[in-house]
Amino acid sequence: METLQIGRAKLTWLNGGVNFLDGGAMFGVVPKALWGKKYPYNDKNQIELRTDPILLQMDGKNYLIESGMGNGKLTDKQIRNFGVLEESSVDHSLAALGLSADNIDALLMTHLHFDHACGLTKPVRNGYASVFQNAVIYASQVEWDEMRKPNIRSANTYWEMNWKPIQDQVQPFENERTITDGLKMIHTGGHSDGHSILLFEDGDETLIHMADIMPTHAHQNKLWALAYDDYPVTSVHQKEKWMNYGYQKRAWYTFYHDAYYRAIKFDGSGERVDQVKRERYAYEDHR
Secondary structure (H helix, E strand, C coil): CCEEEECCEEEEECCCCEEEEEHHHHHCCCCHHHHCCCCCCCCCCEEEEECCCEEEEECCEEEEECCCCCCCCCCHHHHHHCCEEECCCHHHHHHHCCCCHHHCCEEECCCCCHHHHHHHEEEECCEEEECCCCCEEEEEHHHHHHHHCCCCCHHHCCCHHHHHHHHHHEEEECCEEEEECCEEEEECCCCCCCCEEEEEEECCEEEEECHHHCCCHHHCCCCCCCCCCCCHHHHHHHHHHHHHHHHHHCCEEECCCECCEEEEEECCCCCEEEEEECCCCHHHHHC
């Protein structure tokens, strides 16, 4: 498991699963001739996407950014349609670190689409139960409201089994929420109406987790928005704002979906100055 120390925060990437989605959908109106130079694709024009939660440890607390693909919750049709090659093994990742789901103090959910939220609950005999029973779950109020009452478009990704068992653990926030000293969640909208990012600042060290506004390193271009975005113009403006901010801070940008990089640090002009590459695994021969 890859790790990164940023100020007093230690980040460790867990194994949350992997799927393959259409590259055109992931890059929206950007021609394949352009995005294909930035991110590998297979013979079906699909790109590999991780769903790997980030364990953020500091001040004696264990925070988890996103929850992974989950396990045993997708139908055969969903596994096929979403190109799921591997489901989550977050429990094994935590065990390797001497932890369990019961040791997680809070879940920092940038949004609640299935590929981020399926790991919040697990199948049990009488339905579904919370995985992280001792954790507070943070998400924006807008996201939490839509999760429970999705519209005709979002009903395909906001599922009752992912919210009903954990509703007593959720603490929604309006515009932003300070989680602990230097760490906050900020509502941006864009990818979903309730989408949020994470900002951590500790002295001269800065971390920005852009979530699905910049899901991979290949989405660095401020104009490259996803076809999956509900509000792509908002995504573009928010990306511009937070990339400009991060460039001036020489911030680290972390990734949940990127199959090749865990984190990248950019200088004031947006040039890469440091990086954490992801370890490769045997199953990636299927690409």
